[in-house]
Amino acid sequence: xxxxxxxPKHLITATGQRVTxxxxxxxxxxxxxxxxxxxDQGLQFLIQYYNGEERAKGNILERFSAQQFPDxxxxxxxxxxxxxxxxxxxxASSVEGRSLHFGNxxxxxxx
Amino acid sequence: xxxVEQSLxxxxxxxxxxxxxxxxxxSSSTYLYWYKQEPGAGLQLLTYIFSxxxxxxxxxxxxxxxxxxxxxxxxxxxxxTGDSAIYFCAESIRxxxxxxxxxxxxxxxxxxx
Numbered sequence: 117x118x119x120x121x122x123x124p125k126h127l128i129t130a131t132g133q134r135v136t137x138x139x140x141x142x143x144x145x146x147x148x149x150x151x152x153x154x155x156d157q158g159l160q161f162l163i164q165y166y167n168g169e170e171r172a173k174g175n176i177l178e179r180f181s182a183q184q185f186p187d188x189x190x191x192x193x194x195x196x197x198x199x200x201x202x203x204x205x206x207x208a209s210s211v212e213g214r215s216l217h218f219g220n221x222x223x224x225x226x227x
Numbered sequence: 228x229x230x231v232e233q234s235l236x237x238x239x240x241x242x243x244x245x246x247x248x249x250x251x252x253x254s255s256s257t258y259l260y261w262y263k264q265e266p267g268a269g270l271q272l273l274t275y276i277f278s279x280x281x282x283x284x285x286x287x288x289x290x291x292x293x294x295x296x297x298x299x300x301x302x303x304x305x306x307x308t309g310d311s312a313i314y315f316c317a318e319s320i321r322x323x324x325x326x327x328x329x330x331x332x333x334x335x336x337x338x339x340x
Contacts, residue, residue: 118269149326159270159315159330172327174320206269208326215260216326218269 119143120219122207128225134195137222141188141209147171148190149216150182154203165190197226233316233331240339245303247334249316252297259292260317260328261301270315273301303336311338 119142129135141148150162152175161174165184176182179197184190194201202225208216233249251259257278262270276283276290276299283290289302303310313333320327 118271120269147326158332159317161320161327161329164326174327208270210326215272215275216270216328218262218271220267220269 118217118219120207120209120217122205122219122222124222125220126223126225128227129197130227131197131199133197133226134193135197135224137192137194137205137207137224139190139192139207139209139219141190141207142217145209145211145217146188147210148184148188149208149210150176150190150192151206151208151218152203153206153221154200159206162192194224199226202226231316231318231329231331233314233334235332236335236337238337238339239306241306241308243306245301245306245310245336245338247301247303247314247316247336249299249301249331250297251299251316251318251329253318253320253329254294254297258319259290259299260315261288261290261299262315262317262330264313264315264333266312273314306336306338308338308340311336 121140123138146167149164153159162176164172182192204221206221208218231251239245260275261273287304291300315333316331317328
């Protein structure tokens with residue numbers, strides 16, 4: 117168990133809808149990272165937050181946004197969903213400058 | 228741009244050694260990583276190596292780094308059926324923190340009894 121909790125485990129929704137994925141980092145970790153894993157693109161870094169502030173952006177679409185709250189949990193919001201957004205979304209956390217610990221992911225299916 | 232390449236499949240017999248190879252492009256990467264992903268689970272960090280090292284050994288795992296050729300390998304000694312999983316090579320993104328990683332597509336290791 118990595119100590120990183122993601123909810124829900126599975127999510128099925130329709131095109132055009134909006135969903136929110138939730139992540140609770142390991143106790144003491146200030147950094148939260150979001151990654152998308154799809155069959156064609158593999159694992160792609162989306163965004164990083166550190167202690168509530170955005171730290172780095174990767175290949176995140178404008179339809180996607182994230183935030184990190186004062187209690188350090190993070191949410192990834194995906195809107196105007198398209199079929200191609202179907203993927204596994206992973207959250208990871210770390211102590212700054214140390215290695216990542218991944219959650220088990222949320223599997224999103226857009227129909 | 229930055230890219231990480233690895234072969235997609237590897238099949239070995241139980242008890243043999245497995246060698247998973249990876250090439251990367253960013254010579255300024257500070258850290259290079261190996262992660263393991265079992266079905267239905269997240270990625271588990273196996274080991275990492277600093278870019279100024281040539282080799283790192285951790286129990287059954289040996290990582291070799293050839294900076295000149297930008298080649299990284301993971302050797303698993305005495306491979307067991309429990310080692311069956313997808314193995315990802317990753318490098319840290321130029322100028323990014325250690326968590327901003329570029330991953331390869333993963334090598335699926337199948338271990339036959």
